[in-house]
Amino acid sequence: MTRTAMRHPGLNLGPAHADAEDTREEMIFGFWVFMMSDFVIFGLLFATYVVMLGGTAGGPGPHELFEMKSVFIETLILLTSSFTFGMASLALKYREDTKPLVIWLIVTLLLGVAFIAYELKDFHTMFGKGGVPSRSGFISAFFSLVPLHGLHVLAACIWLIALLGQIAVHGLDSFVKTGLLRLAILWHFLDIVWICIFSLVYLGGLT
């Protein structure tokens, strides 16, 4: 991979972006630690979900509620967005002009919004089938886990918009760069959480 020495997790911008390398290192390490704390939250919710699988209380279970097709589409959207964010990161690292960066970011943002929209539609269908959290412990556990991921994506999208705003106002300064690097970590991390969700919740449930 990169020959430049890695100073922090995620993409390293290297010597060409030496402005504020040191604070960046701290910022990104700190964000990484935060992600890990968040990861523990997700981990515990996963464990809780598994433990609550039996609590359907006679209500609908995974087979009645989940649809493979929409999950698959959501997965593809999120995966692609991870890739487009990667392209944005490269544009940040190797290009001086903001245009390709902004374009990639906007594509990523659209994918993120599409993901949320699709997920909402999915939940709506579930509600239609009687899959409301007040119905059973199992559905409650589902709705305490999966929408939390969705909320994270939403937060990431808002952050992305804020960063686009910062680019518009301040240009590509070191604050924006650090912000983008951190957001990249969040974005990829959400993809990882999604892998766990589709494997354990959806595919596991549909097996």
Place this chain on the structure above:
Amino acid sequence: MSRRALSKKRELSDEEAKELVAERRGYVWGLLAALVLTLIPFGLVAYAEIEPLTLYGSIAACAIVQIVVHFRFFLHITLARNKREDLQLILFTLLILTIMGGGTLWILFNLYYRMMPGMIP
């Protein structure tokens, strides 16, 4: 960095240019690997007629490999590095998660078995 500087492309040194190609290739490989590792479990669940236990196993295996792929290609966490704090951090997190998650499953299923068998799925 002044605003004017933003409008022009940066001159890449040879080394940087090579790095760019390598990194871009990394993302593409990552995407491809992730795609394959997504398709396999979805395909298995949708079409294959195998017994659940194997199926769970393969889903889990694909998921784990895909997580490693994401860490490696998207988050750039590698083994070869002078500074290992982030890798240590991930491993420590995994340890804690195993303890807490595993402990939770052990304790609660044990409790279910002893007092509310209806909750065992």
Place this chain on the structure above:
Amino acid sequence: MSEQPQTSRRGSPLPWVLSRILGWSPVTLLTGCSATHITFLDPQGPIAQAQRQHFWFVVAMTMIVVLPVIIQTPWILWRYRYGGKAPYRPHWDMSRWLDVMMWGVPVIVVAILAVVLWQQTHRLDPYRPLDSDKAPLQVQVVGFDWKWLFIYPEQGIATMGQLVLPADRPISFQLTSATVLQTFFIPALGGQIDAMNRMVTKLHLQANHTGRFAGKNMQYNGGGFHHQRFTVRVVDDRQFDDFIAHAHRQGQPLDRQRYEEVLVQQGDTADAARALGLTSYQRGEPIRFAPIPRDLFRGIVDDAPFESAVHNPAPHQQAAMHPVAYQALPPKQQTPPKPTLPQDKETSQ
């Protein structure tokens, strides 16, 4: 919820307190050797006895590592005080030999404690039936806000406020709660165990002697918590039979309506007695119920309607005989259950 009238004993307690204190010597204080046995340090059954033994064993073992600290600290303080004549070695900061000692001794102590702990925990597991040539007496316990109901499924009766047990015969408890989490505890006989809504836990105890023991709930569950006590009266076999017969003769029938109007309401045993019209009820005395619905316990656990008042003891058919509390759960009812709680909570505020 309104105040508990019982708790508001006002007026000066002092003279009464003094007279109480003067009557006690330290020994009786520690063992609590009163008419009612209240602690496992004064054990009345095999389980509590083993627990007492284990307790002192742990104390003794830990003393090995704790006493040196308590004895030597003052000594060091004195000997190495500022201005004292003892040698002063400001750079001395390690010693292999001492390191080995201070890891080694605790490791050994913990290892010994761990072995005993493993054995005792298994031996005293509340789920483990006790060895005995007599068949255990089945008792089903239901926790309410703030009282306990004791069901004798084989005898077809139930009591509140007092649990009557035969001496020298193992008792096999099954426990659940009709409300929030609570913990069933008879210190002089053995350990406590949680009782939870929709779940069944088990406990095995035995009393060696006849006598009166204190029983209580240990898990806070609201304003009347401190009143959720009962007396355990352990009697010989003949008296036990008398007790059963008496209950069948004099018991109040327990049906769905009584269950909902009396038991499920918040209030302690005395409140329940009042609601049942037992005007001369004394705390610690039993309220007897007979006949009782056959599937009462199970109905409470599932929150399913139980058949009303069929007086028909069906020994050995209870789910208690199964290795797992009970297996065949009927499908959970489809409708959301009626709140088993007094709804007056909100309105009375």
Place this chain on the structure above:
Amino acid sequence: MSGDLPDFIFGKLDWDTLPFWDALKDPTTFKIINAVISGGAGALVVLGALGVVILVTWLGKWKYLWSEWLTSPDHKKIGIMFIVIAIVMLARAVIEAVFMRAQQAVGLDGGFLSPEHFGEFFTTHGTIMIFFMAMPFLTGIINYVMPLQIGARDLSFPVMNQISLGLTAAGAAIVMISLVFTPFSTGGWSGYPPYTERAYNPGPGVDYWIWAVTLSTLSSTLTGINFAVTIYKKRAPGMKLFRMPLFTWTALTTAILMIFGMPPLTVATALLALDRYLDFHMFTSDLGGNMMNYVNLFWAFGHPEVYILILPPFGIFSEIFSTFSGKRIFGYPVLVVATICISILSFIVWLHHFFTMGQDAAVNAAFGIATMLIGIPTGVKVYDWMLTMYRGRVRLSVPMIYAIGFIMLFVLGGLTGIILATPSVDYQVHNSLFLIAHFHNMLIPGLLFGMLSATNFWFPKALGFRLEERWGRRAAYSWIVGFMLAFFPLYVLGVLGMPRRSLTFFEPAYLPWTLIAGFGALVILFAMLCLLIQLWVSIRDRHQNMMTAGDPWDGRSLEWSTSSPPPEYNFPVIPEVHSRDAYMSEKEQGKAHQVPDEFPDIVMPANSAMGVIIAVTGSAMAFGLTWYIWWLVILAGVVTLVAVIARGFVRKTTRVISSDEVRRTHLAWLECVRKTTPVDRSKEQSPENQGLPVPPVNGAVQ
């Protein structure tokens, strides 16, 4: 109140949420007593807040307060503000403790408190002591001391530090407001469902509890991240991990425990909130909910939490033992390893809080044994501390008295911990007063003595003058005696089977012991009085006890090498570290107080209002959620979001202090040090001690 509009504006708020309303409607003596207690408390909160506002206005200090404190990113000031919150909250929790002891002292067959009141007392007492006393106190101390010890200028994320403070302040405010708009939860600090579910406790009490605890949890998570990153990334050159002072080590492990130990609580309270607000069924008793899940999650947090509370005191005592023995700490590497062992082990024992829930003997035994393992590294630490004093020259100053009290009492608490860790015995003493005695035995001699000892130890560093010794000693001794009187009887009551959280009891055998315990609480109250007098006397005589030279105790780590109080930037030049006990070895080599070759410009974080904004929006949101005032919730949410985004657009986040100014300040201080007469340790507690010790001879403190 009726009608749609008032409902919209005030949510569920109503007249009868005021604490004395019930008694007004239906007065009986009993109700009046309780209404006086709670009404008085509510009035105290209102008057206290008003008093502060009036005082500040009268002194004309708003601007000073705003620019020098509330918006200051300086870790030292934030640390002090954390401690102020802790002490205010402590005052309330202590009063509640005394009420509970008084109630139980007269509690045979009666007493004067109503059940709801008593329930609120133990719940708020426990919640406040853990989340709003202990956590802010130790966060404050770490905040103040740790950057100084590692030779840093500030934490890694000063603004996040402000936000942590803001969140804690918001949580504390919510707990205080609950005295005015009552009631608070009665579910205990552990808040077990289904008792805390809406079906059984529909009122606002549990909601107050949930949001207060959630705010505190968020604060601690952020603090943990901040501390960990600071220690990883901001150490002075040469300060290798194994050269860090032990207090910094414990700060690091505590930070890691915060990062990984808080999430289970976040999850537990969030799920409980979902149950209560959105009709989820995670922990309800019907429709497939399962309360055991909550118990499991809560203690997966709860046990690491108690080590979060005890590790920093361990570090504090390590510093104190070695400083006041004039000797290196014994077995530094072993102590570090033991600290790490304790923090990892603390994640694998949580089940010991619910041995009685009915799981298998094998599960219980496994967790019981894991629990006992913690005794080993803890014991090693205790022995190391004793050996630190051994062959030293022990000065019995106030921090040291607390340390001695700690070491001798803590081992007893540890012993009873081992008893509780034995499942078959725990079946007997679980949830009895034995348990209460155990954890107060850990928390008071451990945590509270640690905090008091740290206060006495670092006070001169922070404020520039020493705390008075005589009253300090009186306080310390009464604390020790009072503690023993107040809590040892509870061990007896526990084995006699008295349940915790009992309003009233009916066994005459309990009475003598509750009376002794009540008397002990009075002695503790006296100890507290001594503390207040100590503080008063110290402030009065502060000019006699000035410590400008900065090193009153012949300290060993870097914080003693700067002036007292330290300048905003801590060190004019970041020190270079060559060994453990960095400052002591400088002194041994005669290199202390040297004039640096050159002074750099120093870049410090600029002031920011983020902390204040978060404090306001956080408490507004929590209040709105508790009373179902949705417009307030939404408003607070939007303001928070806008503030966070706007903060991202700010570019001027730093401020430069010119090298001239740094030079001037530093040279002036050095001049002052030169004029100070060095003293040896026999004069440590006299006014002659101006903060300059005579240099050590051959490493021996004089």
